[in-house]
Amino acid sequence: MPMNRYILVSALLALWPGLVQAQQMTGEKIVMARCGDAGCQCTLSEFDLEALSFLTGQDLPAGAVQGTYVTYRGEAYLSSLTPDEVHQIAGGEGKCEMALFDPIIPRDGTWQGSVRVQSMSGCHPQVAEMVPAIAAGMETTVQVVWEGGRFHPGKLASGGSSPAVEWTEKGPGSFTGRLKVPQNKALTVTSSATATLTAPDRATATLRQRIAAEGGGNALLAAAGMADCRTFAVYDFTRISE
Numbered sequence: 001m002p003m004n005r006y007i008l009v010s011a012l013l014a015l016w017p018g019l020v021q022a023q024q025m026t027g028e029k030i031v032m033a034r035c036g037d038a039g040c041q042c043t044l045s046e047f048d049l050e051a052l053s054f055l056t057g058q059d060l061p062a063g064a065v066q067g068t069y070v071t072y073r074g075e076a077y078l079s080s081l082t083p084d085e086v087h088q089i090a091g092g093e094g095k096c097e098m099a100l101f102d103p104i105i106p107r108d109g110t111w112q113g114s115v116r117v118q119s120m121s122g123c124h125p126q127v128a129e130m131v132p133a134i135a136a137g138m139e140t141t142v143q144v145v146w147e148g149g150r151f152h153p154g155k156l157a158s159g160g161s162s163p164a165v166e167w168t169e170k171g172p173g174s175f176t177g178r179l180k181v182p183q184n185k186a187l188t189v190t191s192s193a194t195a196t197l198t199a200p201d202r203a204t205a206t207l208r209q210r211i212a213a214e215g216g217g218n219a220l221l222a223a224a225g226m227a228d229c230r231t232f233a234v235y236d237f238t239r240i241s242e
Contacts, residue, residue: 031083035072039092042083055204103172106151107200112141113237122228153195173197201239208232
């Protein structure tokens, strides 16, 4: 679903104190293998296996402590095989040589999005039950023409912009951002977002937020069972047609 529609979920979450601490990526960085019929090209990603599994929503292979993120014929998945094994199965010989990839070029067309409330803790039980159910039904599509072949997460928002998020480009296909949430004297809202183009037809975004209160405001939140409610949401975008 386009980002500004996802903000409906964020706005609901923003009624309560919320933020999820970012997962700590303490393991070895995972190798990404782009494969064809004659083997693969490999490069080192910015994520470890646990973090990539968390972002993609794909379960870790049983007993896996390392693995490979594979893209092949338009599909992307986590594998418990080593990069060399993936390369050989795809028709390559020897090792999957590590290389720097050219920037990923996003494809124009119709993109579909969905949201997953990945984590909620310390929230009132009714809120913890209600928010994921609402988010699960929030899907939509948007027609995208990427200007100059460059990815920008704002294009995935309805109308081609995401005024509720201020984005900063950190590298090709990689952005960080924050919600433009009005502040008030009673509550302090903090947030952070990320967006990454993972393939020509796939992108992932995350949203973390927190609402804090001091003095009497904190007492009111505590009385409502919301004094330590933390949330984290993941957004999945896929190009589905021209």
